[in-house]
Amino acid sequence: MPEIRLEKLIKRYGAVEVLHGIDLHMAENEFTVLVGPSGCGKSTTLRMIAGLEEVSDGEIYIDGQPVSHLEPKDRNLAMVFQDYALYPHMDVARNISFALRLQKRPKDEIETKVKEVADIVGLTDFLTRKPGALSGGQRQRVAMARALAKDSQTFLFDEPLSNLDAKLRGQMRAELAIMRQRVQKNMIYVTHDQIEAMTLADRIVVMHGGYIQQQGTPEELFKSPANKFVAGFLGSPPMNFLDAELLEEGGELFAKGSAFQVRIPEVKAKQLGRTDGKITLGIRPSDLNYDANAASQVALDLQVKVSEYVGAQSVLLCTCGDADVTVELKSETPIALGETLRFAVRPEGIHLFDRKSENAL
Amino acid sequence: MATKGINRLTPYMFMAPAAIIMGIALLYPLGYMVYGSFRDWNPSQTIGESEFVGLKNYITLFYDPAFRESLSVTLTFAFAVVFAELLLGVGLALLLDRNIRGMSILRTLFILPMMIAPVVVGLMWRYMYHPTVGTFNRFLESIGLEGVDWLGQHALMSVIIADVWQWTPFIFILSLAALQSLPRSALEAARIDGATPWQQIIHIKLPLMMPVLIVTALLRLIDAFKVLEVILVMTEGGPGLSTEIVALRISRTATEFRELGTAAAMSNYLLILLLLLTLSMFAVTKLQEARAARLARQIQEED
Ligand SMILES: Nc1ncnc2c1ncn2[C@@H]1O[C@H](COP(=O)(O)OP(=O)(O)O)[C@@H](O)[C@H]1O
Ligand SMILES: [Mg+2]
Numbered sequence: 001m002p003e004i005r006l007e008k009l010i011k012r013y014g015a016v017e018v019l020h021g022i023d024l025h026m027a028e029n030e031f032t033v034l035v036g037p038s039g040c041g042k043s044t045t046l047r048m049i050a051g052l053e054e055v056s057d058g059e060i061y062i063d064g065q066p067v068s069h070l071e072p073k074d075r076n077l078a079m080v081f082q083d084y085a086l087y088p089h090m091d092v093a094r095n096i097s098f099a100l101r102l103q104k105r106p107k108d109e110i111e112t113k114v115k116e117v118a119d120i121v122g123l124t125d126f127l128t129r130k131p132g133a134l135s136g137g138q139r140q141r142v143a144m145a146r147a148l149a150k151d152s153q154t155f156l157f158d159e160p161l162s163n164l165d166a167k168l169r170g171q172m173r174a175e176l177a178i179m180r181q182r183v184q185k186n187m188i189y190v191t192h193d194q195i196e197a198m199t200l201a202d203r204i205v206v207m208h209g210g211y212i213q214q215q216g217t218p219e220e221l222f223k224s225p226a227n228k229f230v231a232g233f234l235g236s237p238p239m240n241f242l243d244a245e246l247l248e249e250g251g252e253l254f255a256k257g258s259a260f261q262v263r264i265p266e267v268k269a270k271q272l273g274r275t276d277g278k279i280t281l282g283i284r285p286s287d288l289n290y291d292a293n294a295a296s297q298v299a300l301d302l303q304v305k306v307s308e309y310v311g312a313q314s315v316l317l318c319t320c321g322d323a324d325v326t327v328e329l330k331s332e333t334p335i336a337l338g339e340t341l342r343f344a345v346r347p348e349g350i351h352l353f354d355r356k357s358e359n360a361l
Numbered sequence: 362m363a364t365k366g367i368n369r370l371t372p373y374m375f376m377a378p379a380a381i382i383m384g385i386a387l388l389y390p391l392g393y394m395v396y397g398s399f400r401d402w403n404p405s406q407t408i409g410e411s412e413f414v415g416l417k418n419y420i421t422l423f424y425d426p427a428f429r430e431s432l433s434v435t436l437t438f439a440f441a442v443v444f445a446e447l448l449l450g451v452g453l454a455l456l457l458d459r460n461i462r463g464m465s466i467l468r469t470l471f472i473l474p475m476m477i478a479p480v481v482v483g484l485m486w487r488y489m490y491h492p493t494v495g496t497f498n499r500f501l502e503s504i505g506l507e508g509v510d511w512l513g514q515h516a517l518m519s520v521i522i523a524d525v526w527q528w529t530p531f532i533f534i535l536s537l538a539a540l541q542s543l544p545r546s547a548l549e550a551a552r553i554d555g556a557t558p559w560q561q562i563i564h565i566k567l568p569l570m571m572p573v574l575i576v577t578a579l580l581r582l583i584d585a586f587k588v589l590e591v592i593l594v595m596t597e598g599g600p601g602l603s604t605e606i607v608a609l610r611i612s613r614t615a616t617e618f619r620e621l622g623t624a625a626a627m628s629n630y631l632l633i634l635l636l637l638l639t640l641s642m643f644a645v646t647k648l649q650e651a652r653a654a655r656l657a658r659q660i661q662e663e664d
Binding site: 050051052054071072077078079080081083084085086087088090098099102129130132133146150301 | 551552554556562656657
């Protein structure tokens with residue numbers, strides 16, 4: 001429920017600063033996902049919110065109250081760990097009820113609560129098992145149930161699905177999405193998997209190298225990434241990047257590379273505020289459509305190197321000049337390796353980044 | 362066919378020398394001792410000349426107040442030291458399981474007593490316990506208290522203290538190792554679940570250390586039943602019979618009383634006691650393994 005605010009949060013390990021001033025505001029009942037590559041500081045951020053890591057500088061506010069001096073137990077939160085962190089010597093029921101038993105709640109209340117959450121996560125038949133006798137997916141559920149039983153205001157997840165196999169991960173992701181609608185709580189979810197981030201989040205916070213790169217709804221981040229890193233991180237297969245230069249010709253603006261010259265739509269050209277310079281052109285595979293009859297100024301000519309069959313779609317790895325470009329194509333389209341094909345670029349799919357600063361233009 | 366047979370025998374051939382030496386060095390004297398324990402045997406006789414007396418040695422011992430006394434001293438000593446060492450060793454491990462500067466030096470210092478030869482430990486403590494020039498009494502007197510008759514009136518307590526000093530480090534390092542291999546995240550989860558440091562110890566740390574602690578305690582117990590040198594040097598079993606542990610009594614029965622048969626029977630009593638302890642330790646580890654295997658099977662059946 002509460003509103004959580006991070007202000008200029010800094011974390012140092014000895015002399016090494018790993019988080020460089022994180023500013024973040026999480027509204028009530030919001031599902032926030034921190035996403036970024038391994039080692040970017042997601043877990044550290046989450047663990048500071050939980051109180052498991054000391055704050056080196058800056059402050060964390062929960063409902064306006066500074067909490068960085070509080071013990072984890074006084075912050076009213078529950079956490080699901082990557083390795084589940086179950087208590088190996090307690091059976092499932094005792095794992096789930098540990099927090100309640102420490103609070104010395106009445107026995108029948110505890111029993112009711114355990115039954116209730118075990119039912120939510122589908123563990124009713126396993127209450128007397130020890131964690132050692134459970135499969136990965138079941139342990140995951142116990143961790144979830146234990147967090148649910150606590151009735152705390154905030155839920156923290158640190159890569160809860162990353163130890164599961166692909167199929168189970170997909171299933172648990174869907175269940176999480178459903179649970180998320182039933183449970184009105186603040187959730188902060190850490191993952192390195194952009195698909196989890198896109199499917200679960202109300203708001204995504206992309207982190208890289210100890211900095212927040214961008215935050216916003218999944219759609220905002222996907223449609224208008226603030227820089228090359230965010231653009232490349234979200235979306236699968238990832239965005240293609242081509243070195244180009246801005247060029248004005250006959251009143252129109254073009255991105256000209258070694259093997260292409262693509263027209264920049266008028267609306268975008270107006271916003272740009274400049275007409276020359278080195279840039280990086282970004283185009284998602286999904287914004288490239290096979291079209292042999294497209295005009296050359298709205299298309300890329302790609303030479304097919306490798307075709308990866310993934311069912312209805314094939315992923316083609318191609319080259320355009322000396323740059324690699326990935327595109328998607330219906331599998332039934334007859335193509336030969338080494339062939340050069342023309343792909344039309346959707347005008348909304350053109351992203352431009354400054355070559356040097358890598359910020360979006 | 363033949364080479365296959367030889368191949369199968371190879372490991373046994375390599376083990377044979379060790380097995381033969383063990384047979385000679387361990388089983389032969391053991392058999393000798395068991396055989397001798399049924400005889401009325403005097404050091405001036407060869408074992409063949411001694412007279413067979415059946416279970417007489419065992420029965421006499423069973424009703425011998427001096428032997429019973431020494432058995433009870435041994436039991437008191439063993440259980441007291443193991444209890445105290447567990448308490449101190451585990452307590453210290455819980456205290457020192459953290460990353461503070463200088464902690465590694467402190468840990469090394471703590472395990473030094475264990476590395477000193479028992480005879481040296483005995484001499485050292487005998488000196489420190491000396492009624493007039495000993496460290497303890499001099500200290501007590503310097504702060505205006507009366508000296509304690511360490512190795513006289515309180516001899517058993519004093520040897521217990523010395524043994525605790527020497528062997529607490531053993532429990533300490535094993536507990537520390539157990540503590541440091543505990544799942545970190547489970548402890549973090551407990552902190553989030555609202556456990557105070559004390560509750561973390563009671564509900565998480567101790568239960569998870571228990572398998573290691575049980576085996577450690579049994580190991581120490583076995584060792585404490587066999588203790589000899591330290592007590593021999595400090596008190597020689599006295600005053601009276603107050604610190605005469607079984608091992609000492611055995612050696613006195615053999616040398617002073619010249620009753621080899623009785624001494625052998627006494628050794629066998631001690632051996633049986635140790636065997637029971639060893640078996641129970643074996644049972645504990647087997648039980649733990651069986652439990653782990655059962656859990657693993659349960660998971661497999663579901664998949
Ligand atoms: N205890 C520690 N001591 C020193 N450096 C650490 C420690 N924990 C994490 N780091 C460093 O902090 C950075 C961020 O780590 P982390 O938050 O775990 O990343 P992730 O985004 O993968 O969860 C990493 O570069 C890591 O090496
Ligand atoms: Mg992490």
